[in-house]
Amino acid sequence: MLILGIESSTSQVGCAIGGHEGVLASAHSSRGKRHAESLTPQIEFVCKQARVELQEISIIAVDIGPGLYTGLRVGITSAISIAFGLNVPMIGVSSLDLVAYPIRHCQKLIVAAVDARRDEIFHANYRQVPGGIQRVSEPVVITPEDLSAELLASSDEVQLVGDGAIRYAGHFNDLKGVEPAEPGLAFPSASSLVQLAHAKALREDFIKPSELKPLYLRKPDALEIDKQKRRVDR
Amino acid sequence: MNKGLVLAIETSCDETAAAVVAEGKHVLSSVVSSQVDIHARYGGVVPEVASRAHVDLIIPVIAQTLIEAGIEHHDLDLIAATRGPGLIGSLLVGVSAAKSLALVWNKPFIGVNHLEGHLYSSFLEEPDLELPMVILLVSGGHTMLVSMDEHLTYKVLGQTLDDAAGEAYDKVARYLGLGYPGGPIIDKLAASGQAEIKFPRPMIAEGYNFSFSGLKTAVINYVRKNPDISDENVSASFQEAVVDVLVTKTIRAAKDQNAVGVCIGGGVAANSRLREAILEACPKEGLKPFIPSRSYCTDNAAMIGAAAWRRFKNEGASSLATGANPNLRIPE
Numbered sequence: 001m002l003i004l005g006i007e008s009s010t011s012q013v014g015c016a017i018g019g020h021e022g023v024l025a026s027a028h029s030s031r032g033k034r035h036a037e038s039l040t041p042q043i044e045f046v047c048k049q050a051r052v053e054l055q056e057i058s059i060i061a062v063d064i065g066p067g068l069y070t071g072l073r074v075g076i077t078s079a080i081s082i083a084f085g086l087n088v089p090m091i092g093v094s095s096l097d098l099v100a101y102p103i104r105h106c107q108k109l110i111v112a113a114v115d116a117r118r119d120e121i122f123h124a125n126y127r128q129v130p131g132g133i134q135r136v137s138e139p140v141v142i143t144p145e146d147l148s149a150e151l152l153a154s155s156d157e158v159q160l161v162g163d164g165a166i167r168y169a170g171h172f173n174d175l176k177g178v179e180p181a182e183p184g185l186a187f188p189s190a191s192s193l194v195q196l197a198h199a200k201a202l203r204e205d206f207i208k209p210s211e212l213k214p215l216y217l218r219k220p221d222a223l224e225i226d227k228q229k230r231r232v233d234r
Numbered sequence: 235m236n237k238g239l240v241l242a243i244e245t246s247c248d249e250t251a252a253a254v255v256a257e258g259k260h261v262l263s264s265v266v267s268s269q270v271d272i273h274a275r276y277g278g279v280v281p282e283v284a285s286r287a288h289v290d291l292i293i294p295v296i297a298q299t300l301i302e303a304g305i306e307h308h309d310l311d312l313i314a315a316t317r318g319p320g321l322i323g324s325l326l327v328g329v330s331a332a333k334s335l336a337l338v339w340n341k342p343f344i345g346v347n348h349l350e351g352h353l354y355s356s357f358l359e360e361p362d363l364e365l366p367m368v369i370l371l372v373s374g375g376h377t378m379l380v381s382m383d384e385h386l387t388y389k390v391l392g393q394t395l396d397d398a399a400g401e402a403y404d405k406v407a408r409y410l411g412l413g414y415p416g417g418p419i420i421d422k423l424a425a426s427g428q429a430e431i432k433f434p435r436p437m438i439a440e441g442y443n444f445s446f447s448g449l450k451t452a453v454i455n456y457v458r459k460n461p462d463i464s465d466e467n468v469s470a471s472f473q474e475a476v477v478d479v480l481v482t483k484t485i486r487a488a489k490d491q492n493a494v495g496v497c498i499g500g501g502v503a504a505n506s507r508l509r510e511a512i513l514e515a516c517p518k519e520g521l522k523p524f525i526p527s528r529s530y531c532t533d534n535a536a537m538i539g540a541a542a543w544r545r546f547k548n549e550g551a552s553s554l555a556t557g558a559n560p561n562l563r564i565p566e
Contacts, residue, residue, distance in 0.1 A: 036326050037557040040333040044554065054338055069282065070323050073289050077330040084293050085307070085338035209293055220282035 001201060002052060003059045004043070004082065005193035008035045008075030009067025009095040010114065010163055015042050016190035017050040017057070018198065023191045025049035030187065035074040043078075057086060059206070061197030063188055064092040065215040066122035066139060067114055072214055080209040089206035091197040094215060096139055098188030099162040100126040101196055103181055104133045109156035111178075113164035114188075116141050121164035122217055123147055132199065141217045144168035151178050161185055239305060240312045240546075241335070242539030243296065245328030246320025246348045247375070248272075248279045249532070250291040254303035254310075255539030258354070258547075259361040263302035264529070264536040267291045270415060277414045278404065285323030292331050299535075307339045312551075314542030317345030318562030319375070325558035333554050342551035346538045349564045352499035353380060353388065354544065355530040355537035363524060364495060368488040370480060372508075373500030374400030374415070379442045379484060380564065381491045386548055388564050391487050392442025399476055400502045402446035406472055409454050410465055420469040421505050427466030429474035431456060438479050442487050449475055473507050481511045488521050495522035503531035 001019045007028075008014070013035040014028030025046045029038050047054050062079035065072045083090045096112040103110055110126040110133065121144055125137040142150075144164075148171040151158055160172055161181035172178055200206075238257035245251070253264040269287045273279050300307065315332030318325055329345065336343035352371050356363055366383040368391070377400075378393035397405070400417055407416025412423070433452050436445040453472050457463060488496050496516050502508065509525050516523035530537060 034557060036330055036333075037555050039330070040337055040554040043334075043337060069285070070326060073285060073323065074326050074330045077289055077292060077327045078334040080289075080293050081296075081331040081334035082338050084297070085335050214286075214289060216286070220280060220286055 001059065002057050003061050003194050003197050003201065004057045005061040005190045005197055006039065006043070006075045006079045007063040007098065007188050007190040007193050008039060008071045009063045009065050010071065010187050011068065012187045013038050013042070013071065013075070014190040015039065015046050016194045017046050017052055018191070018194035023194050024052065026191045028190060035071045039074060039078055055086065058088055059091060059197065059201055060088060061091040061093060061193050062212070063095050063098060063193055064212065065095055066116065066141070066217040067095045068117065069216065076212065076214050080212055083209040090209055090212050091200050091206060092212050093193055093196050094139060095188045096122060096124040097133070097135065097196060098192045099185070100133050101192045102185050102189070103159055103161055104128055106159045108159040108179070109154065111151065111158050111160045113147065113160060113162040115162070115164040115167045119143060121147055121168065123164070139215065139217060144171035148172055148175060151175055163187060237311070238543060239310050240314055240539040240542050241296070241300070241310050242346070242535040242542055243315040243328040243332045244348070244351070244533060244535040244538045245288045245292065245324050246316045246318070247324060247533060248284045249534070250288050250295050251533060251535035252296045252299040253535035253539050254299055254305060255358070255536055255543065258540045258543030259358060261358055261536045262305065263299045264534055265295050265299040265302065266529070266534050267295050274414050277408055279321070281321045281323055284321060285327060288324050288327040292327055296331065310339065310341055312344060312542060312546050313339070313341050314344045314346050314538055316348045316351065316538050317556060318348065318559035320348055320560060322558055322560040325560065329556065329558050333556065337554060342546070343554060343556070344542050344546050345552045345556040346542045346545065347562050347564055347566060348538070349376065350541040351537040353382065354540040355499045355526045356497040356524050358530055358536055358540050359526060360524055363497070364522070366491060366493050367495040367497055368484060368491055368493045369497045369499060370484045370503070371500045372399045372480060372498065372502040374398055374404065376500060377444050377446070379487045381487070381493065386544055390564065391491070392444065392483070394444040394446060396445050396447035397450060399444070399446055399480065400500070402450045402476065403502070405450050406453050410457065410468065412465065417502060417505060420473055421507065423466045423469035424473040424507060427464065427468070427470030429470040430467055431471035433471055433475040435475055435479050438482055442483055444479065444483070446476065473505070477505070477507050477511050480508060481515050484512070485515050485519055485521070489519060493521065495524055497524045497526070499526065499531060501532045504528040
C-alpha cells in the first residue's frame, strides 16, 4: 500500500508518500500562497525521494479543509485529478484533524483552530483515544471572541493548536487553563495526513474522486454578494 | 489513427470545458458544462461560486470528453489548460487538473493564453485561413482588435477603454430587468424590434479603441425619460449602435492593415446581428469574412487545444511549476 498525501489548506503547501512502513518522504513550503506553482513539482520531488513511481501509488489522500479556499482547491483538484488519472481510491481528512493529530498524546481537551481570515477561525474539539484522536464537536466557523468565551466557560484544561491560535493569540494568551501548542505544530502536515489516511485505509474507509467534497464551512454567497453589488452600482 | 492529440482544459470564467483536438484543427470532442443557471440568480458571475462549481465539474467533464473522443489517455500527446486571463480561483482549477494529469500520465503540459485561444477558434473550422487577418475579439471581459500577420504573432490595434461590449449588454439587460446573461436576451428581443432610437456611436470615427460605458449610460437615461418604450425597440437600437461601432472599426482596421480577411471570436461573436453585419460588410471591401460556429465563439476548450498545439510545436512544453495569471495579455 502506497499513499500519496496532498495538503494545501493553509498558507503552507505540502505532500508526502507513505504506507505500512510509515512516511517515506515528504516536502512542504510556506512561502506565500503560490500553491499551484509549488505542488506539482513537489509531488515529482517526493516521488523521487521515496524512490517510488507515481504510477505505483494505490491511494490518494487529501486535506479537504476547512481552510483558505484557493489553496484548498489547488490541493483537492490536484488530488482528484491524480486519483482519476491513476484510477485509485481516495481518502479525505479534515485540516482540523491534521492539526490535532500531532498532539494526540496530550491528556487535555485539544482545541484545533485554523485561521479562516476575516477575523474568524475554523474550529473543532478533540480528545485522546487509544491509537489516536477523536473529534468531539462539529467543525464550525467562529470568531476569536466567541472561541475564547467558550474556552473560559469550559471546565477542561485546554491545549490550543493551529495557525488560528497564533494569528489571534491576543484573544487566548491570558486565558486560565489554556495552553498554546508550539508554533511548529501550527500547520496541518502532509506526513500526519499520510499517517491518518493509513489508519483509514486499513479500515477501507475510501471514497471515489467524484464523491470527495471540500469542507468550506461558509456559503459562497456571504463572501461575494456585497462585492458584486458594489460592482454593479458603480 | 489520429496524431497530435491534445487534451485541452478551459476554466477561466464560468464554463467548465474540456476537449480533445488532433493537431490543433480536428475536434474529436468538446464538452462545455455551463454554470450560467447557477450565476443567473446573482445577475452575474460570482467568482467563489464559479470556483466551487469548477472543482465539482472538472473530472466529470474531462472523463466525458475522453469518452466522446473515443480515446484512452495513453493516446494523448499533450495536455493543455488556460492559464489566464480570467478569474484566478477558476483558472487554478484547470491548471492544477492539467498539470496533475500530465504528471500522472507522463505527458507534456502547456499553459495557454485564453485570448490566444479565441484568436485560434477560427482555425478549428478553417485551418487554412489566409494571413494577415484582423480579428475582432469581443466578449464579456474583452473587446479588442488584433492583427495577426503570421501565426502566433499579434499586434493589438485597439481595445476598450472602459466596459467590454458583453459587459455593456449585461448591464443594459440588468437595468431593463431582462435577466442574465444579457447578450442572448437582448439579441432575441432585438430581432422583433425597430432600431428607431439613434443612440450614440462612441468613438466611431477615431482610432481603433472602443468605449461602451457612455452608450450604456445613454440607453439607461433614455429609458428613464421614456419609460413606455418597448424592450424590443430599446434592444434593437442599442444592439445596432454596438454592432455599428464594432463593424465599422473592424473593417477600417482590416483595410489599414492590408488584411486578407476578418475573423471574429469571443462570446459576443455569437450575436446574430454582429455575424450578419460582418458578412455583409466584408465583401464590399474585398475582405474575406470568417465567422466561427457559435459554440466556438463562446468559451470552449477546443480553441485552447488549437492554440496549445501551435504553441507546443513552436516552443515546446511549459514547466510543471506554471501557475495562473489572471491579468495575462496578448502579446505576452
